[in-house]
Amino acid sequence: MKSDLFRFPGLIDVHTHLREPGGIQKEDFETGTKAAVAGGYTQILDMPNNAPSTTTPQALDDKIVRAKGRIWCDLGFNFGAARESAKYFKNIYKKAFGLKVYMNQTTGPLLIDKFADQDLVFKSWSGKLPIMVHAQDETVEIAIKLAKKYKKRIHVCHTTTNQLGPIKKARREGTLITCEVCPHHLLLSRDDLKRLGPLGIMKPPLLSKADQVKLWDSLDLIDVISTDHAPHTLGEKYDKLSPKFGVPGLETALPLLLAAVDKGMVTIERLIAMMSTNPKKIFCLPEQPNTYVEVDLSKKYQISNRGLFTKCGWTPFIGMTGTGKVRKVVIRKKTVFSDGKFMDKPKGQVIYPN
Ligand code: NCD
Ligand code: ZN
Ligand code: ZN
Numbered sequence: 001m002k003s004d005l006f007r008f009p010g011l012i013d014v015h016t017h018l019r020e021p022g023g024i025q026k027e028d029f030e031t032g033t034k035a036a037v038a039g040g041y042t043q044i045l046d047m048p049n050n051a052p053s054t055t056t057p058q059a060l061d062d063k064i065v066r067a068k069g070r071i072w073c074d075l076g077f078n079f080g081a082a083r084e085s086a087k088y089f090k091n092i093y094k095k096a097f098g099l100k101v102y103m104n105q106t107t108g109p110l111l112i113d114k115f116a117d118q119d120l121v122f123k124s125w126s127g128k129l130p131i132m133v134h135a136q137d138e139t140v141e142i143a144i145k146l147a148k149k150y151k152k153r154i155h156v157c158h159t160t161t162n163q164l165g166p167i168k169k170a171r172r173e174g175t176l177i178t179c180e181v182c183p184h185h186l187l188l189s190r191d192d193l194k195r196l197g198p199l200g201i202m203k204p205p206l207l208s209k210a211d212q213v214k215l216w217d218s219l220d221l222i223d224v225i226s227t228d229h230a231p232h233t234l235g236e237k238y239d240k241l242s243p244k245f246g247v248p249g250l251e252t253a254l255p256l257l258l259a260a261v262d263k264g265m266v267t268i269e270r271l272i273a274m275m276s277t278n279p280k281k282i283f284c285l286p287e288q289p290n291t292y293v294e295v296d297l298s299k300k301y302q303i304s305n306r307g308l309f310t311k312c313g314w315t316p317f318i319g320m321t322g323t324g325k326v327r328k329v330v331i332r333k334k335t336v337f338s339d340g341k342f343m344d345k346p347k348g349q350v351i352y353p354n
């Protein structure tokens, strides 16, 4: 088959868990940014639910120091909200992108489920960038209420179907609200759980088939597609007592969504908006001149665990058909990745909000 090269802008993922420090058995800055580039991403934002969590200026600086010279794409950091971290907000908002507030229990110790604490962190956030909320189901209503009260921007992470109504209403009433959906909620459903077992568990959980269909039907409301790349080792996923929540996704998002383009479920233009233009605007990401991704759209193939760059070494999308091979990734005129191989040395930069 002849090749059919399409040039994408560098993709952007504002919701990635690179696991360094504290979880480098699952991923680290090198393997995670390689997975990003292999998936067509040139800028990603790392989440703060590490051990120790990124809730102090020291923890943020530690990540910045660790990342230097080891990252294959540009990397920025989201800061973690904790009762004790609110006093640091004014010192870090030039160095960090979103403020991440975990309003429900998920991976890691960061949880702010008392209203007084939630109120304090919303009130204290001085940055212009969004407060990114992990707020499952109706918890999103509390986030909306606080965003309204303090006139802060919020970005709803891993949005589920039952949250579209409240988001739409808040937007109509003038709340500064954006939202993201994840490929696993769009492309896997509860029906896949029997096959996947613990590999199919994440927060929020997979949707029913009916809710998944509604999510696709409401794509107009969605600003961003984020991977929520949340790698765990197979040992951790199959742990009998406490299996970990979360799935990797950086290397599979683009081919799986391009397969959806083939089926007429979304257009390529809309994908570019949700995977590059919109996240860049919402999170004030710096320009990346002379940066692009060449994808051969004629290639269709089965997603497999072989050849993945993520350290965890597995994907929940195994066996599904992807469209488009990332042939070449160019960042600031330099070819970083070409036909499955990384070139030269890691030249990614630590980035700060514009
Ligand atoms: C994420 C993780 O493992 O860090 N897990 C998940 O199930 N999504 C945390 C999160 O994004 O809530
Ligand atoms: Zn979350
Ligand atoms: Zn996450």
Ligand code: ZN
Pocket (backbone or CB within 6 Å): 284, 353, 354
């Ligand atoms: Zn800006």
